Amino acid sequence: MNRVITLRCFAAQSSPRATRLRCYDERHFSRVKSSFLPSLFSARDVTKITCGGRWQNYLSTRNGFDIPWQRVLSTNVAASAARDPSSPLSQDLNMKISSLSESGDIAKAGELLNQTQSEALILNKKELLPDIGSYTDYMNALLNAQKQMIGSDQESAARIVALADKAHDLLVQMEDISGVSDKHSSMRLSGVAISELRQPTLRPATFHYDSVILSFANATIAAQEANYSTNFTMNAPYLSRSWLQRMETLALDPSSGISPTVESYHHVMAACSATAMPNMRSKAALLTQAIFDKLKHSNTLSPTVQEYRLMLRTWCASLCKDSAFKATGVWMSMQRAFRMGDEAMEPTLEDGKMVLEAWSRATNKHSARRAQNILTEMEKLYMAKKTTVRPDLDCYRFVLIAMSRSKVPEVGTNIPAIFKALEDNQLFPDTECFDLAIETLTNCTKYSRDDEAYEFSKMTERMLVQMEKEHDRSSVSFVKPSAKSYTNVIQALAARKTKHAAEKAAALLKRMEVEFAAGDKSMKPTRDSYVGVIHAYGTSGSGKSFIKANEVLQRMITQYLNGNEAARPDSCSYHAVIKACARVPNSKSATPEREKEALLVAISTVERMKKSDHVHPNAKSYFLLLQCCVYLLPPGNERERALCSVFRSCTKDGLVSQQILQEFQSATSAETYHREVVSDAPYYDNVRIIPEKWTRNLGYRVRVRDNTQEGGGIGKRSPIISVTGTIVSSNAYNDHRMRRRWLKKGQQLLQGGRV
Numbered sequence: 049m050n051r052v053i054t055l056r057c058f059a060a061q062s063s064p065r066a067t068r069l070r071c072y073d074e075r076h077f078s079r080v081k082s083s084f085l086p087s088l089f090s091a092r093d094v095t096k097i098t099c100g101g102r103w104q105n106y107l108s109t110r111n112g113f114d115i116p117w118q119r120v121l122s123t124n125v126a127a128s129a130a131r132d133p134s135s136p137l138s139q140d141l142n143m144k145i146s147s148l149s150e151s152g153d154i155a156k157a158g159e160l161l162n163q164t165q166s167e168a169l170i171l172n173k174k175e176l177l178p179d180i181g182s183y184t185d186y187m188n189a190l191l192n193a194q195k196q197m198i199g200s201d202q203e204s205a206a207r208i209v210a211l212a213d214k215a216h217d218l219l220v221q222m223e224d225i226s227g228v229s230d231k232h233s234s235m236r237l238s239g240v241a242i243s244e245l246r247q248p249t250l251r252p253a254t255f256h257y258d259s260v261i262l263s264f265a266n267a268t269i270a271a272q273e274a275n276y277s278t279n280f281t282m283n284a285p286y287l288s289r290s291w292l293q294r295m296e297t298l299a300l301d302p303s304s305g306i307s308p309t310v311e312s313y314h315h316v317m318a319a320c321s322a323t324a325m326p327n328m329r330s331k332a333a334l335l336t337q338a339i340f341d342k343l344k345h346s347n348t349l350s351p352t353v354q355e356y357r358l359m360l361r362t363w364c365a366s367l368c369k370d371s372a373f374k375a376t377g378v379w380m381s382m383q384r385a386f387r388m389g390d391e392a393m394e395p396t397l398e399d400g401k402m403v404l405e406a407w408s409r410a411t412n413k414h415s416a417r418r419a420q421n422i423l424t425e426m427e428k429l430y431m432a433k434k435t436t437v438r439p440d441l442d443c444y445r446f447v448l449i450a451m452s453r454s455k456v457p458e459v460g461t462n463i464p465a466i467f468k469a470l471e472d473n474q475l476f477p478d479t480e481c482f483d484l485a486i487e488t489l490t491n492c493t494k495y496s497r498d499d500e501a502y503e504f505s506k507m508t509e510r511m512l513v514q515m516e517k518e519h520d521r522s523s524v525s526f527v528k529p530s531a532k533s534y535t536n537v538i539q540a541l542a543a544r545k546t547k548h549a550a551e552k553a554a555a556l557l558k559r560m561e562v563e564f565a566a567g568d569k570s571m572k573p574t575r576d577s578y579v580g581v582i583h584a585y586g587t588s589g590s591g592k593s594f595i596k597a598n599e600v601l602q603r604m605i606t607q608y609l610n611g612n613e614a615a616r617p618d619s620c621s622y623h624a625v626i627k628a629c630a631r632v633p634n635s636k637s638a639t640p641e642r643e644k645e646a647l648l649v650a651i652s653t654v655e656r657m658k659k660s661d662h663v664h665p666n667a668k669s670y671f672l673l674l675q676c677c678v679y680l681l682p683p684g685n686e687r688e689r690a691l692c693s694v695f696r697s698c699t700k701d702g703l704v705s706q707q708i709l710q711e712f713q714s715a716t717s718a719e720t721y722h723r724e725v726v727s728d729a730p731y732y733d734n735v736r737i738i739p740e741k742w743t744r745n746l747g748y749r750v751r752v753r754d755n756t757q758e759g760g761g762i763g764k765r766s767p768i769i770s771v772t773g774t775i776v777s778s779n780a781y782n783d784h785r786m787r788r789r790w791l792k793k794g795q796q797l798l799q800g801g802r803v
Contacts, residue, residue: 145182149189152196157186158214165221174247183222183250187259190215194266205267205274212260212267213280216287219252219260226251232297235290253305257295258312264288265318272322281323285335288319292339313343314355321362333366333374353392356382357399364402372406372415376422379403383425386435397437400426404446408453416454419447420462427469441475448484452491460492460504463511478526482515483533490536493543501543508540509552530570531577534560538580542587550588553581554600561607574614578604579621586628591637594646597628598653608662619666622657626650626672630679643680647690650676667705667746670698674711691715692724702744709738710773726771736771743767 141164148157161178168176190211197204197211220236223229227246229236264284271281292313298306320335340359343351356378363375379400385393400422407419423443429435444466451459463485470477477485489508493501512534518527534556541549541556557578563571578600585597601622607615629650632638654673657665673694681687695712698704713721729736743766768776 142179142182145178146185149182149185152189152193154186154189154193154211157189161186165225169245172245174245177225177245177247177250180250183218184255187215187218187256190218191259191263191266194263194270198266198270200273202274202276205270205276206278208270209267209276209278209280212263212284215260215263219256219291222250222252222256228252228298232294235287235294251304254295254307254309254312257291257306258309258315261288261291261312261315261319264291265315265322268319268322285316285320285323285332288316289335289339292316308349310343310349310352310355313339313349313351314358317355317358317362321358333362333368333371336362337374353382356393360399360402364406369411372403372410372412372418375403375406376418379422383429394435395437397440397443400437400439401442401446404443404450408446408449410450413454413456416447416451416456416459419450423447439473441470441478441481444470444475444477445481445484448481448488452484452487454488455491455495457492457496457500457504460489460507463488463507476526477518479515479528479530479533482511482518482527483530483536486511486515486533486536486540490540493540498545505540505544505549508537512537528570531560531564531572531574534571535574535577535580538577538584542580542584545587545589547588547590547593550581550584550590550593550596553584554596557581557600561603564612572612572614573607575604575616575618575621578607578615578617579624582621582624582628586624586631589631589635591632591635591639591642593635594625594628594632594649597625598649601625601653617660617663619657619663619669622653622663623668623672625653626669626676629653630672630676633679640682647676647680650680665701665703667698667703667708670694670701670703671705671707671711674708674715678711678715688716688720692720695724699739699742702741703746704738704742704769705746706769706773706775709769709771713773729771732768732776735776737776738769738771740766740768743769 141160145157145161145164148154148160161182164176164178168174194208194211197207199205216235220229220234223232224234224236225245225247227248228251230246264287268281268284271277271284292308295306295308295312298304299308317336317339320332320339323332336359340351340355343349343355360375360378360382363371363378366374368374379395382393382395382399386395403422404419407415407422412418423439426437426439426443430438448466451462467477467485470481486508489504489511492504493508496504512529515527515529515533519529538553538556541553557573557580560571560573560577564573581600582597585593585600590596601617601624604615604617604621608617629646632643632646650673654665654669657663657669674691677687677690677694681690691712695704695708698708709725712725716724725738726736729738731737746766770776
């Protein structure tokens, strides 16, 4: 009995795992009608074919019941010869896939490839699969589409990542169908293969593996530039490494025809080097180095200059603590190979600048010295005419940055040599170079002995004079002193501790104020400018230094009230004046009247802090004021009364600390201390302690739930101090000590548990 078969077809999803036949357009449907169905059913059995809705997984029969599609295919009704791969239909489909791929229509090409593959998997006939050329052309199309979409926006990055995902899935399908995954673990990200159909001719070649790895590299680079992050971009470096390991495993079998190339390792390194996750940047360099080391130790391959340069760039951009060391090692390896005759390995100027920049960011104690060594090596090679790479101004600038961040006083002695080399190479230092040199010399004055500090201070002053000469030499000059330049020189002058140096510092500050008032915004005085002059007066040894220091503080407050936010006084500004008052007895012209005058200035300074809207006294303020009473008043009742007055004011403000209590105890008599502190002290665990209100504004940052705050929150708890000035152990204090240890460098292991 003839069967009337009605086939409803539609362009549906293109997933290769689906178990439905599909037609992608009307033309394809007509070919299926004329060529494909007759291969399943005899011509007399097919009487009607219609198109509408989705492809159905059943055939409607004249008897009115449904027969599952799989069951129909397994019956004797479909008894015809399988399609010949060399038939016009097979060749036409492969040609169309290739044509669509070459034209850049990857959507239609992928849809047609997946439809054809799905039909073959459903029928379990490998003759129906696309040929290897179709897969190759489609993979090429995916890579070309990635190159055309390169951009810095997240939308382009998302498309590039999606194309890499497609390339990965395509290679997985080729491995599954060809049988490679039968011997090795499948690289499928999820799910399992749905067919047991195998076609050895679809076995991937080296090109296919390299293409997928390259697509991962393109995806990670695009994601990094666009700051785009997904699970796929985070796993891309590891997936590319897995594909490289697959190639290395297959290469052990010579019959596989698979062999990793230098490009394979390079693309994996690029994928590991570029990552969009900030917390992965330190790990990215380690992953890249592992691939690079594997390539170096290969018996058949050797890294080229591209791999060395990529490794150098990766370490220079890394956040690892020893990244500058690693980058220097790569740079020296390139230099060594170049000296041995490999001209392609010659480091470029950009390579040297990247290494110097890495040292300028490094926190190593000897960063400045190592940066100087690299610069010296570059200079020697150029002077010996062994290379055409000549250090430029940026190279010297990076070395000066490293020197300005150093705390080693000896680096300041190399400043003249740096500027002499600039002059010999006919390079003209700009404002930043002069500022960095002055900052380096200023730091040397802080970390040197008095005699050396004096010499560095003189060098700082000479550098400013040279800077001003360069500015006056031409009306259009790249060198111009700024507030930063003057401030650093002021701080260096304060290290001389002489009256003459203090007057010079004050003159520089006055010049800054005048030029800023005239409209030069680059000469805006800052908080450091004023504090530097106050310190210069305070250490000058002059009897009237505290008066001038106080005048500078008043100018600072006026400058801030006039709108200069950079000159906002802080507690250190007021403390500098109090310290200047305390040093009056050290001057040769000190008299009792002047010492009392200095004490009144110190007390009025603390009173101004109380009335100020932007700063208030703290525990150090009262500690310095107690010291002023001790230094400026002779022993006796007057000193006792002054000390008691300051201490009572401190208790009223709730700022009594260990230092204040110990200073007050050592400066007063036992009777006075007992009356002011011990007599009314409460008990805590059988220990007499000072009242909690005395320390209410002096708290430890502990995890205490403060319900008085809106929504709760983490508050502070006052320390428990005994009358002898020691901290009484408590849960709050133990928590405070542990947190301080957590903050110390090299103590990260303590964060996991108890000491």
